[in-house]
Amino acid sequence: MITIVGYTQKVxxxxxxxxxxxxxxxLKDRGIHCxxxxxxxxxxxxxxxxxYLSVQSIEKMAWPGHSPDVNASEHAWPWIRRHVMRQFISSCTVEECQRQWEAEWEEMPIEVINQWVLGVIEVVRRIIITMETMAFMGSRNTEKSLLYSFIYN
Incomplete structure (x- = not known):
């Protein structure tokens, strides 16, 4: 799975x-499914x-917008921020700050990443159960019901 993060504008x-x-x-030429x-x-x-993705024959995963709770990579940013802030020097340059962030990215333990990825399974399970319950009950405002149910269950 390939993740592109941090790009918000079309250009x-x-x-x-x-x-x-x-x-x-x-990667696909080497037989790796992406x-x-x-x-x-x-x-x-x-x-x-x-x-563009279609012309390049790149498969895109269906993914709901505004769903950081089911994207394991979203946990990386607060983790990196916490670790950078522990050693932050207020007079550092943009380049120094970038080096700090990149160093923390490289130092991130694989066990931490695996924990985030495995946590997504539980979140998705709860979403599926909630959506099935809402469908069974005939909920009309599924977004609001899903949010309420997800927060309080």
């Missing part, structure tokens, strides 16, 4: 896709982005 997204597509296709995971931001739903 930046297309730039990212043009950089990532050759890499994804090189699915692109995006966070469902509006720019990622644009026709130009989807057409």
């Amino acid at each position: 930046a997204l297309m730039g990212a896709l043009k950089k990532v597509a050759p890499w994804i296709n090189s 699915i692109l995971l995006e966070d469902g931001a509006p720019s990622q739903k644009s026709r130009i982005a989807n057409d």
Whole structure:
């Protein structure tokens, strides 16, 4: 699974896709099945982005927008921020700050990442149960009901 994070504008997204597509296709050429995971931001739903992925024969995972709770990579940012802030020097330059973030990314223990990934399974299980319950009860406002049920269950 390939994840592109941090791109919110269409222009930046297309730039990212043009950089990532050759890499994804090189993996596919080696027999590695790849699915692109995006966070469902509006720019990622644009026709130009989807057409580009289609032309490149890149499969895109269906993913609901505004769903950080089911995206394990979303846990990385607060983790990195906490670790960078422990050693933060207020007068550091942009380059120094970037190096700090990259160093923390590289130092992130695989056990922590695995814990986040396994946690997604439980979140998805709860979403499925909640959605089945709402369908059974004939809920009309599924988004509000899902949010309420998810928070309080």
